[in-house]
Amino acid sequence: MRLRRCAHLLVEPRDTLSFDLALVAAGGSGVRHATELVARAPHLRDDVVLSPAEVATVFAVSSSQWQALDELERIHPPPVLEALREKALLVVEGTHAAARDERVRDTHWRAPAAAMHYSSRWQGVDTEAALQSLPEDALRDHLGAAPPPVRERTPPTGRVPLPQARATALDGLLDRRVTCRNFDRTRSLSLADFSSVLYRVYGARALTEYAPGVHLLKKGVPSAGGLHPTEAYLLVQRVDGVPTGLYHYHPVDHALEPLRALDAAEAATLARRFVAAQAWFVDAHVMVMPTSRFGRTFWKYRNHPKAYRALILDVGHLSQTAYLAATELGLGAFVTAAINEVDIEEAFGLDPLEEGPLAVTGFGPRGPERHEIEFDPLNAVWPAP
Ligand SMILES: Cc1cc2nc3c(=O)[nH]c(=O)nc-3n(C[C@H](O)[C@H](O)[C@H](O)COP(=O)(O)O)c2cc1C
Known part of the structure; x- marks a missing residue:
């Protein structure tokens, strides 16, 4: 059996915070902090959580050269290699995972772009539910003032006025x-x-x-x-x-x-x-x-x-x-x-x-009445209220 690391692999340290009463009883703040090492590879459908040992091993295995399993087992802990094989981050020659990974290679993705694309896809996300869980004024209260709408590089006196654009259709x-x-x-x-x-x-x-x-x-x-x-x-x-x-x-x-x-x-x-x-x-x-x-x-x-x-x-x-x-x-x-x-x-x-x-x-076609917000400060579509 021969293996290699998949073509592209992003490992993201993801922090989670939870509250634990036992920590309060012990005199702490009660906030428990954990970091998960989450891997994303284009040939896989889902994210995979890795242990620190798996992260160390997966990056020590070549992604370009196929290597025999017994050769790898002389260098790396066999249980870690097995876990990485099961998670299909080390792909086994001739398998379905290896064929999918081959297609990633053949597509000529740039590694950071592949990480960006495949880690930003959603399934079953309901933004309405997320919005409803936010208090009405969350945007204003939590984010504070926005950066100004215009970047000004000179004082008004230093600007060169341009002729009014000739209005066309x-x-x-x-x-x-x-x-x-x-x-x-x-x-x-x-x-x-x-x-x-x-x-x-x-x-x-x-x-x-x-x-x-x-x-x-x-x-x-x-x-x-x-x-x-x-x-x-x-x-x-x-x-x-x-x-x-x-x-x-x-x-x-x-x-x-x-x-x-x-x-x-x-x-x-x-x-x-x-x-x-x-x-x-x-x-x-x-x-x-x-x-x-x-x-x-x-x-x-x-x-x-x-x-x-x-x-x-x-x-x-x-x-x-x-x-x-x-x-x-x-x-x-x-x-x-x-x-x-x-x-x-x-x-x-x-x-x-x-x-x-x-x-x-x-x-x-637009409906006759505006039930949902539309940004029409010129009243070009909707009459002024
Ligand atoms: C890249 C992009 C993403 C957008 N995503 C959303 C969205 O998720 N929901 C939505 O209601 N409008 C979305 N919009 C529309 C903007 O909210 C809208 O362009 C903006 O409020 C300005 O209004 P206008 O397009 O009427 O000028 C998006 C627009 C762009 C260009």
């Missing part, structure tokens, strides 16, 4: 771009508007063969390296002529690929889960999960320190374009980073080693 559009938290449950989105927004954000305007075997898409949004690695996975709830369900958008054919039909209750349950129970987004007529295909970008930017950042920036451009495309049609739009990535991956049958959602966006 784009200004009106930008003024009306207000994150929507009041979707209209009673109306459906027209097929024409649904199709237009998808095309403007994700649709390919040209397909070119840049080099033999290297095809590039031209879209309305920029993308690092021109690679457009972001897929659009959709949860459709109320669109004329489109049955409720899960879809993938084909950017070249400008077509939907149906993945799973849902009834209205199932769709609402998934919508709530995708946005970590943010009730104000659940009624969005369409949710689009911008999902990065890691292999496409890392094919070019191998083990590159900026590659993961480029994926995130790509999604930011897509999100803003979705806001503008929706706003132009008089629709509301939103983006959220508070999402349950693992639930989304499971619903769409995505392998997290291959592709991962980085946000949830959505759009649809």
